[in-house]
Amino acid sequence: MTGPLDPSPAEDADPLPSGGAQALDRSGSILQKLNGRSIVLVGMMGTGKTSIGRRLAAALGLPFVDADVEIETAAGMTIPEIFARHGEAYFRDGERRVIARILADGQRVLATGGGAFINPVTRERVAERGVSVWLKADAEVLARRVRKRSNRPLLQTRDPEKTIRELSEQRDPIYALADFCLISRDGPHEAMVEAVLDTLERGVETLPRLQHAPKEQALSATPPAAATGPAGRTVVPVELGARRYDIIIGEGLIREAGAHVARVAPRAACAIVTDETVARLHLPALEASLDAAGVRHARIVVPAGEGSKCWTTFARVSDEIIAARMERGDLVVALGGGVVGDLAGFAAAVIRRGMRFVQIPTTLLAQVDSSVGGKTAINSEHGKNLVGAFHQPALVLADTSALATLDPREFRAGYAEMAKYGLIDDAPFFAWLEKHWDEVFARGPALTEAIAVSCRSKAAVVARDETEQGDRALLNLGHTFGHAFESLTHFNTARLNHGESVAIGMGCAYRFSARLGHCAPEDAARVERHLRTVGLPSRIADIAGWNIGAQPILDAMHQDKKVERGALTFILARGVGQTFIAKGVPAEAVLDFLRDELGH
Numbered sequence: 001m002t003g004p005l006d007p008s009p010a011e012d013a014d015p016l017p018s019g020g021a022q023a024l025d026r027s028g029s030i031l032q033k034l035n036g037r038s039i040v041l042v043g044m045m046g047t048g049k050t051s052i053g054r055r056l057a058a059a060l061g062l063p064f065v066d067a068d069v070e071i072e073t074a075a076g077m078t079i080p081e082i083f084a085r086h087g088e089a090y091f092r093d094g095e096r097r098v099i100a101r102i103l104a105d106g107q108r109v110l111a112t113g114g115g116a117f118i119n120p121v122t123r124e125r126v127a128e129r130g131v132s133v134w135l136k137a138d139a140e141v142l143a144r145r146v147r148k149r150s151n152r153p154l155l156q157t158r159d160p161e162k163t164i165r166e167l168s169e170q171r172d173p174i175y176a177l178a179d180f181c182l183i184s185r186d187g188p189h190e191a192m193v194e195a196v197l198d199t200l201e202r203g204v205e206t207l208p209r210l211q212h213a214p215k216e217q218a219l220s221a222t223p224p225a226a227a228t229g230p231a232g233r234t235v236v237p238v239e240l241g242a243r244r245y246d247i248i249i250g251e252g253l254i255r256e257a258g259a260h261v262a263r264v265a266p267r268a269a270c271a272i273v274t275d276e277t278v279a280r281l282h283l284p285a286l287e288a289s290l291d292a293a294g295v296r297h298a299r300i301v302v303p304a305g306e307g308s309k310c311w312t313t314f315a316r317v318s319d320e321i322i323a324a325r326m327e328r329g330d331l332v333v334a335l336g337g338g339v340v341g342d343l344a345g346f347a348a349a350v351i352r353r354g355m356r357f358v359q360i361p362t363t364l365l366a367q368v369d370s371s372v373g374g375k376t377a378i379n380s381e382h383g384k385n386l387v388g389a390f391h392q393p394a395l396v397l398a399d400t401s402a403l404a405t406l407d408p409r410e411f412r413a414g415y416a417e418m419a420k421y422g423l424i425d426d427a428p429f430f431a432w433l434e435k436h437w438d439e440v441f442a443r444g445p446a447l448t449e450a451i452a453v454s455c456r457s458k459a460a461v462v463a464r465d466e467t468e469q470g471d472r473a474l475l476n477l478g479h480t481f482g483h484a485f486e487s488l489t490h491f492n493t494a495r496l497n498h499g500e501s502v503a504i505g506m507g508c509a510y511r512f513s514a515r516l517g518h519c520a521p522e523d524a525a526r527v528e529r530h531l532r533t534v535g536l537p538s539r540i541a542d543i544a545g546w547n548i549g550a551q552p553i554l555d556a557m558h559q560d561k562k563v564e565r566g567a568l569t570f571i572l573a574r575g576v577g578q579t580f581i582a583k584g585v586p587a588e589a590v591l592d593f594l595r596d597e598l599g600h
């Protein structure tokens with residue numbers, strides 16, 4: 001980024017050219033240097049992004065777009081109403097997608113909201129399609145400018161000026177990743193417009209060199225969060241009114257769990273449910289943390305694997321929780337992957353008519369998917385997750401350091417769920433994963449960013465559709481196929497684990513969508529190519545020892561939870577990041593597709 005430019009006071013500034021050949025030549029020169037890129041204004045509230053952006057667009061003959069206005073138009077409500085009704089996580093998720101769409105629509109001047117550039121995926125899109133200009137102002141200047149405006153959701157605090165100072169301290173290091181920085185001072189907006197034009201005229205030609213710095217630094221920056229936690233932590237809230245809870249993401253959280261448990265449930269005891277594998281790796285650290293916090297605890301260890309999600313193990317876990325004298329106000333703590341989380345969560349949902357519980361997911365799949373949203377269940381001999389309840393946790397602690405011990409196959413399984421969020425409704429995130437998947441697998445900062453994006457995506461969906469009455473069903477992309485494959489392999493994870501079944505299911509869903517004419521074959525090929533690039537299966541033939549025909553698969557699908565009055569429901573796609581709920585899909589069409597997939 002260039003150093004900050006302090007535009008001269010208005011009385012010393014040259015007047016902004018209002019027309020004539022000179023102005024046209026200058027505008028044409030700047031546009032030629034921009035080579036189709038948009039100009040993206042970033043910075044804190046009160047820096048004048050909208051007023052300056054509108055004048056800058058007029059000077060260059062470009063369309064002007066205010067991201068906040070676009071968000072309000074898309075949502076049909078004001079930003080304060082969005083915050084009040086759905087929370088900040090929902091707003092940030094929508095903001096990221098709206099900005100990606102605007103940047104894909106062609107060259108323009110774009111004024112962004114104060115928090116938009118903090119998102120690393122948005123910074124990536126801006127770096128690809130735009131030139132970013134940070135309008136910078138001191139906190140005191142910002143406080144004076146916004147004092148008369150009471151509609152800023154983040155300033156609904158006892159001390160708005162203190163809030164502005166804190167936000168500036170947090171955000172300024174990330175704003176500094178912008179291509180250019182200008183000091184925003186009081187005075188006519190025309191002076192600032194002139195300064196931006198001068199900066200672009202002189203500096204745009206250096207962008208081939210500068211273009212890489214924001215991308216590289218974005219991976220090492222603190223991941224975006226809907227709330228700020230302790231150093232090195234990302235906090236994603238799940239906004240459910242009185243049942244609101246946080247997802248805390250970061251390293252070393254198992255060693256700190258005792259303090260977090262004591263905070264959410266003072267003086268409560270807890271029953272730890274874990275499996276034999278996780279118990280060897282992480283249970284001692286958790287118990288030491290609980291001891292240090294003075295939390296009484298009991299341990300319940302079950303066999304590892306999908307087989308523990310059964311009636312027998314569920315009954316045993318429930319009886320042991322009761323035998324440990326756990327009261328209704330105490331906690332159940334799920335330490336492990338999705339199996340342990342589902343099993344412990346369902347026990348918590350029914351014991352004493354409902355106990356609180358804490359999720360401490362130790363697999364990537366659980367951290368990005370099963371630990372968030374309150375779905376708890378066990379399996380029936382008739383299918384997967386058919387007996388369960390919606391029961392939200394009180395807290396989720398996603399310790400990324402636990403992933404260091406994760407088997408590579410299990411890590412890939414979790415990545416399948418991560419890719420799913422991009423395929424559902426976030427094409428820019430899927431494109432980001434296509435570029436950075438190797439950095440995610442290296443388990444560095446890119447992994448934390450991807451976990452945070454995934455959790456925010458799911459949190460936003462859960463906040464608006466907790467019990468899957470509407471678009472939460474989109475989270476089941478690939479699952480109608482995948483659950484049938486798991487059921488027919490008798491939940492034998494040596495042959496097929498959940499993430500692999502989802503990967504094959506997503507490949508099937510996109511190929512089925514292309515067959516029905518909903519999406520282009522190229523989209524299905526792109527999805528399959530990425531799954532195979534990261535080492536995931538994408539076709540039924542990839543399942544070891546598969547020898548089952550199309551009709552049994554179709555029969556297993558009819559046990560899917562989304563079946564309505566015997567009619568099949570699928571999550572299908574119109575493209576990457578464009579899924580929809582397809583009800584009443586003809587069984588004959590599914591059967592024909594499965595026969596072709598099996599080569600029959």
